[in-house]
Amino acid sequence: MDPQRWPLYLVCLMIVSGGTIYFGVRFRSFAFVAYGVLYGYIGFAAKVLDGTRDFIGAMLFVVTTGSAVVFSLVFLARRIGSAE
């Protein structure tokens, strides 16, 4: 991707996925929370890891950002995500 367009892409991605998660939580439609998290992460990771040859760096990225997502989701699930 053109480096000049990267901030625009990131902002758009954050707005779309953040909005999906926010309204998913607000209207308790958790499928949209899942979509927002998954597609947001894939969109971000795909651009960060695009063309990278550093395998160790890529794995480190997945472990750290993935852990952050898991901790955030556990926090969210404990607060609002009931079983039913």
Add this chain to the structure above:
Amino acid sequence: MRMHSPEIESNIHLERQIRDWARSGAIDAAQSTTLLGDIRVNVKRTNFFLRAVLFIFTVLIAAAAVALVAATGHLGEKTIGILCIISGILAFLLANILVNEFQLYRFGVEEGLAVISIPLISFGVGLVLGFDLFGHSSKAPWFLGITTGTLTAVAVCWRFGFQYAAALALVGIGMWADAVAETVTTKIALAAALLLAVAIVARTWRRRCVRDYLAAEFGAIETLAFVGTYLVLNVHLRVGLASYSTTLRYGGLPAWFYWFTYACIWILPVIGFILSLREKHRLMILASLGIALATLATNKPYLGREAQTWDAILFGLFLIGIAIAIKRWIAAGPGGYRHGYTVASLLQGDKSMMTALGTASVVLPGANTALPSHAESQNNFHSGGGYSGGAGASGQF
């Protein structure tokens, strides 16, 4: 021994049923509140979608962490194998700790850790014993890797009650038979016999057990094994990856075995349907209907007849006719019932299942591939004349 006590499992099963009855209007809100008040479920659970995302990310992190250690240490194949085994055992133990300490129940994280332990241990054992991903290794590492993986899947299912672990174990049994037997005939026969044996054992346990949640679990395993038996025997059904596609293997079968499998794919749905109808085993009824459809769909290829474009239309009309006839027959019974069955959708859960089936039908492959798209039709049409009412007069013949 199971991680959660039978009381917790029974209460969760009962709670789910009460919520379904309340949603369906079988009991009112006050009754539902009273009944739910009597049930104590002290475990941490979450919504299905959050659970699914947590599961995916946990598996991703665990796999990436193992790959990171292996890449950082520049480890050899056997050392990677040992790393995988140790990581698999640690993941399994961590899942146990999460359930014990934090009382997680189907929360996604502990599921991901327990499930990732299956391929890690299986792959690790294979690598330690000399399995070569990019070369021709002997059969023993492959065989022992599958065996260990299958046993780990059984252990995960036994310990946590995850039914998808049972499904993985059944896949492992099929792969084990494939690794052990020499000819295509013995591979199919051994896999089918083992899966059928699992189905019979699960059925026996289901009929003996007194707890509803256990009966439901054994019923699911029985159905999975029964469907697995069918999938192995129907040599014209395309299942899974191209290398495992059963379509590719019927060419090497002796004629007697080929016709034996043909008889089996007709007999299995009938047996499954009759038994499940008698026992009101809903999952098996659905599975039997599903495999009956698969039998009808693969009948022509079995007989070596050419498939026609209108086959699917006739097949659909035939199914619609059968469904309408059965529905009218049951509805015409006294009180709209026949032998304890009704066409009315009594529970909300049934409607949800039908909705899920409808959604799943959209992703069926090949549904829209028979006819060319409008754009393709236009591109394929080479007009040589006939513009503006010329009626082809300028065309080159």
